[in-house]
Amino acid sequence: MTLRVDDLRVHYRTLRGEVKALDGVSFGVGDGEILGLAGESGCGKTTLGKSLIRMDGRMRLAGGTVSLDGAELPIGDDRRMNPFRFKRVSLIPQYSMSAMNPTRRIGRMITELLASRGESVDTAELERRLDLVELPRDILGRYPIELSGGMKQRMVMVISTLLDPSLLIADEITSALDVSTQKAVARTLVEFRDRGFVRSMIFITHDISLTYQIADTIMVMYAGRLAEKAPASVIVSEPRHPYTRMLISSLPEVGVRHAERRLSGIPGRPPALLDPPQGCRFRDRCPLAFDRCAEDPPPIEVAPGHHVACWKA
Amino acid sequence: MRRYFGRKLLVYGLTFLVAVTINWMIPRFMPGDPVQSMLARANVSQPAAVEAMRAHYTSLFGLDLPLWEQYGNFWAALFRGDLGTSIWLFPTPVTDVIIRAVPYTLALLIPSILLSWWAGNRFGAFAARRRWLDNTVLPIGYVLTATPYMWLAILLAWGLGIVAGIFPVSGGYSFAMRPNWSWEFVGNLALHWFLPFVSLFLVAFGGWAIGMRNMIIYELEADYSTYLSSLGASRRLIRRYAFRNAVLPQITGLALQLGVLVAGALVTEIVFSYPGLGHLILQAIQNQDFFLLQGTFLFIVVGVLVANFIIDIVYVLVDPRTRTGIGGEAA
Numbered sequence: 110m111t112l113r114v115d116d117l118r119v120h121y122r123t124l125r126g127e128v129k130a131l132d133g134v135s136f137g138v139g140d141g142e143i144l145g146l147a148g149e150s151g152c153g154k155t156t157l158g159k160s161l162i163r164m165d166g167r168m169r170l171a172g173g174t175v176s177l178d179g180a181e182l183p184i185g186d187d188r189r190m191n192p193f194r195f196k197r198v199s200l201i202p203q204y205s206m207s208a209m210n211p212t213r214r215i216g217r218m219i220t221e222l223l224a225s226r227g228e229s230v231d232t233a234e235l236e237r238r239l240d241l242v243e244l245p246r247d248i249l250g251r252y253p254i255e256l257s258g259g260m261k262q263r264m265v266m267v268i269s270t271l272l273d274p275s276l277l278i279a280d281e282i283t284s285a286l287d288v289s290t291q292k293a294v295a296r297t298l299v300e301f302r303d304r305g306f307v308r309s310m311i312f313i314t315h316d317i318s319l320t321y322q323i324a325d326t327i328m329v330m331y332a333g334r335l336a337e338k339a340p341a342s343v344i345v346s347e348p349r350h351p352y353t354r355m356l357i358s359s360l361p362e363v364g365v366r367h368a369e370r371r372l373s374g375i376p377g378r379p380p381a382l383l384d385p386p387q388g389c390r391f392r393d394r395c396p397l398a399f400d401r402c403a404e405d406p407p408p409i410e411v412a413p414g415h416h417v418a419c420w421k422a
Numbered sequence: 423m424r425r426y427f428g429r430k431l432l433v434y435g436l437t438f439l440v441a442v443t444i445n446w447m448i449p450r451f452m453p454g455d456p457v458q459s460m461l462a463r464a465n466v467s468q469p470a471a472v473e474a475m476r477a478h479y480t481s482l483f484g485l486d487l488p489l490w491e492q493y494g495n496f497w498a499a500l501f502r503g504d505l506g507t508s509i510w511l512f513p514t515p516v517t518d519v520i521i522r523a524v525p526y527t528l529a530l531l532i533p534s535i536l537l538s539w540w541a542g543n544r545f546g547a548f549a550a551r552r553r554w555l556d557n558t559v560l561p562i563g564y565v566l567t568a569t570p571y572m573w574l575a576i577l578l579a580w581g582l583g584i585v586a587g588i589f590p591v592s593g594g595y596s597f598a599m600r601p602n603w604s605w606e607f608v609g610n611l612a613l614h615w616f617l618p619f620v621s622l623f624l625v626a627f628g629g630w631a632i633g634m635r636n637m638i639i640y641e642l643e644a645d646y647s648t649y650l651s652s653l654g655a656s657r658r659l660i661r662r663y664a665f666r667n668a669v670l671p672q673i674t675g676l677a678l679q680l681g682v683l684v685a686g687a688l689v690t691e692i693v694f695s696y697p698g699l700g701h702l703i704l705q706a707i708q709n710q711d712f713f714l715l716q717g718t719f720l721f722i723v724v725g726v727l728v729a730n731f732i733i734d735i736v737y738v739l740v741d742p743r744t745r746t747g748i749g750g751e752a753a
Contacts, residue, residue, distance in 0.1 A: 163652045194654030202652065207645040210663045212670075212742060225656040252742040269653070 111309045112138040112161075112276055117173035119160045128382045130156040132333040133173070135408070136416075138276070138309045138326075143302060145324030145341065146313045147356070151379055153333040154313045155203075158278045160184055161311070162200045178275055195226055199274035199307070203281045205265040209253040216249030219268060228272065238267045238306070242297055259290050266297060270306045277307040281314055291316075295323045318360055321345050326414070329353045332379045332390040335408055339415040349411060349422040352391050389419070397421050423738075430734055434727050441723040446496050448719075449712035450489070456509050456710040457485065483507070483713070505720070506713030510705055516717040519702065524721070526594050527698035529615060531687050534622035539676055542630025547665050549631065550638035560635060566628025571686035575621040575693040582617060589617045592695040618694045622687055626679070633675060637668035670741050677733040680726050 119131040131153045138144045146154045159165065161175065161184060170185030177197055183189040202208055210218050220230050236246050242263040253261060262282065270277060279298060283291040301307050314320050320327055321341050328338040329352065337350040348354045355375045377394040380386050388403040389395070395402070401420045408418040457479045466472050480486045483506070484495055499506065505516035546563075549555040566574075583591035595601065595610050641647060641664035650660050688700030695701060699718050706714040738744050 191654045194652060196654075200649075200652045202645070202649055204645040204649075208649040210646045210650075210667070212667055212740075213663070214742075221659055222650065222653060222655050225659040226654060254743050265649075 110137045111140050111142070111178060112311075113176045114161075115174045117157070117160065117175065118171035119156055119164070120169050120171045121156075121167050122169055123167070123383070126383055127169070127171075129171075129385055130168075130333050130382055131160065132382070132385065134330070134333075134335050135173075136328055136335060136338055138311065140308055141302060142326060143299070143310045143312055143324045145317075145320030145327040146311055146330065147315065147317045147320050147327060148330040148336075149315060149379065151332075151382070152330040154315075154330055155280055156333075157330070158200070158280045158311060158313050161276070161278055162194060162198050163187070163190070195269075195274065196272050197274055198276045198278070199269045199272070201266055201269045201277065201279045201282050203284065205262045205282060206258055206285065208265050209261065209268075211253055214250055214252055215264060219249070219271070222268075223271070226272075235267070235271065238271075241300070241304075242267055259286065262286065262290075262294060263297070266294075266301070270301055273306055275308045277301075277310045279310060279312045283314060283316065283319060291319055292322070295319060299323050317345075317356060329356065332385065333382055334390060335416065335418055336391070337415075337417045337419075338408075339412075339417075343412075343415055349415070349417045350391075350419045351395050351397050351421070391419075426738075430731065434731060438723070438727060441727075442497075442500070442720060443493075445716055445719045445723065446493060449710075449715050450492075452710075452712075454710045456712060457483070459710055460509060460512065483509075500720075505717035508714045509711040510709035510714060516713045519714060520699070520717050520721055523698050523702050523718075526696060527687060527691070527700070530618055530622060530691070530696070530698060531684065534619050534626065534687070535676075535680070535683050538623045538626035539630055539672070542627045543634045543665075543669060543672055545627075546631035546634025547638050547661070547668065550635040551642065556635070560632060563628040563631045566624050567626075567632060569625055569628075571621060571625055572689045572693050574625055575618065575690045578617050578621050579693065590614050591617065594697040614694075614696070618687075618690050618696050621690055621693075622683070625686065626683060629679070630672065630675075633672060634668060637671055638664055641665075641668045670737070673733060673737055673740070677730050680729050680733075684722055684726060 114137070115135050117131055117134045118129070120127040120129050134153070134157065136144075146157065148154050156168070160168065160170070161182070164170070164184065164187070175182040175184050177193070182193060182198070209215060213221070219235070223230055235249075239246055239248065244260060244263055244267070248256070248260070248264065253264075256264065266282075283294055286294060298310065298312065302310055312320060312324055317327070317329075321344075324341045326338065327341045327344040329336045329344065329350065331352050337344065337348065337353045339348075344353060345357060348357055352375075355373070359374050375394060380390055380393070386392070387405075389398070389406050392398045392402045399420075404420075406418045406420050408416045409422070411417050411422055457476055460479055461472055461475055464475065466475065484492055487495070503517060505520070508514050508516050508519050511519055545559075549560055579591040583589050590596070590613060594614055595607065596614075599607055599610060601607065638661075642660070644664075644667075647660050647664055650663070687698070688703060690696070691698045691700030692704050699722065702714060702718050705711070706718060
């Protein structure tokens with residue numbers, strides 16, 4: 110198991126109190142596994158991704174442990190975490206379009222970045238990877254402003270994986286792209302994994318259909334907690350958690366005429382995490398809710414590799 | 423690139439044309455008659471002699487010609503490097519008067535502009551994100567930059583000149599000395615130079631430091647900084663990138679501030695009776711010396727335009743984005 114997260118709790122400090130963005134999340138990612146992390150806005154996916162590499166100033170580790178390749182990741186300690194960044198855990202950010210310093214040639218920026226981590230650039234390997242993502246080699250002599258959006262995205266993908274990290278976090282990297290580019294980016298990520306540039310990956314997105322195309326396992330989060338985690342095909346074909354079921358049924362299907370069958374959304378909105386309600390957090394929106402839902406449902410393994418946090422599962 | 427500079431030069435040329443025209447107009451439409459005041463100074467009582475002198479001076483300065491002809495002659499003389507004859511220091515040519523004053527003004531302006539820009543940027547970048555500096559020294563910066571030049575100059579003259587008695591408070595050098603290249607004279611020159619320089623430096627320094635501090639904080643929050651820190655880049659590298667990018671708007675700021683700084687230097691010179699262009703302007707106005715006033719303004723306008731042009735060139739050199747913007751392709 111590459112990554113092991115146990116009962117992770119991360120809070121945001123705000124003026125009105127602590128927002129419990131991650132409230133006891135446990136899961137693992139195996140060697141060579143691509144974990145798709147899905148859920149609606151505010152469910153804690155990005156917080157989870159950030160916690161694993163660099164917490165921002167407002168985030169506070171409230172509890173839980175993370176281990177990578179058997180060693181503990183000191184995620185709450187910015188200074189001690191630094192040696193792990195880039196070399197062991199790396200990130201493709203949401204903001205690839207603006208991730209590169211606009212006033213440095215890309216090649217020089219890479220050299221300076223690697224030098225500050227005590228590494229030197231393996232030009233042959235870098236060029237091989239540029240070829241792989243179909244970027245021209247002379248891109249290293251250009252400024253980021255001279256690249257198109259898709260090129261910047263691929264360039265950042267190459268930079269982030271240059272030191273062959275064990276874990277790569279890809280945070281909503283397809284949100285700003287059109288559908289065909291999204292597919293190409295997703296395929297490139299799988300290719301990176303297959304070639305061993307990265308050992309395993311957490312692919313964060315709100316687009317469950319895209320996740321399905323590349324992820325081995327899908328984890329659905331709701332209001333800072335794990336709702337369901339199962340192999341990708343199982344999540345799509347036989348989801349057990351009512352939230353997952355409603356998410357899947359709100360996706361359009363090919364061949365279905367929507368004049369005959371209306372797409373259903375999920376009414377209501379997730380609870381505020383400043384003061385989360387007791388018991389199951391999906392209770393208020395859940396059509397199956399009953400008395401027992403006032404108690405917290407623990408995630409249980411209903412089938413091998415299939416975890417669900419619901420009393421009805 | 424050539425088109426960009428061509429366009430820039432055109433704009434500067436037009437600015438020059440307009441500035442010279444306004445410059446020519448202002449003294450002529452200003453109330454008061456310089457010939458009259460010269461006659462008064464000559465203190466001649468015979469009416470016939472007065473009439474003859476008036477005719478002589480009027481034709482000497484070309485004031486008897488129609489306005490448009492005066493304007494044309496002005497341009498023609500300008501290209502010959504002839505700015506006319508000073509009325510205040512009659513019959514010294516204006517060019518000579520200005521050339522005598524220019525070294526003083528430049529010696530004040532160039533070090534105070536460049537040093538305050540450099541030191542202010544360095545200090546602002548250093549203070550950003552360091553709490554105790556942010557809370558103690560930057561408020562002082564706000565006070566400094568909000569201080570009018572001449573007021574700070576008066577305070578300094580009073581504090582360090584009159585009360586402490588360390589520095590002389592007026593003149594370019596001691597009245598007891600004659601200009602020569604001895605150590606004693608140069609030392610005296612430096613002593614007189616210090617207070618006007620410091621008052622200009624301090625006001626500008628505060629402004630640059632505050633601007634830089636805000637820019638650095640903005641750049642450190644920018645996506646590329648976040649990305650670099652996520653990849654564990656050293657704080658030094660991130661700060662270096664942030665500084666380099668934050669300096670760009672400061673360069674533009676320098677271009678915008680030049681005019682203000684020059685004006686500040688002029689009033690500071692007046693406070694310290696420093697024999698530079700500011701002092702000349704004051705004298706020219708008091709003596710209704712059109713030609714000197716014109717010449718001085720012209721010199722300042724040209725100076726500011728040239729400085730702006732240099733900044734344009736620097737900007738193109740340091741920011742690749744302007745280069746691609748103007749060339750339409752990779753530079």
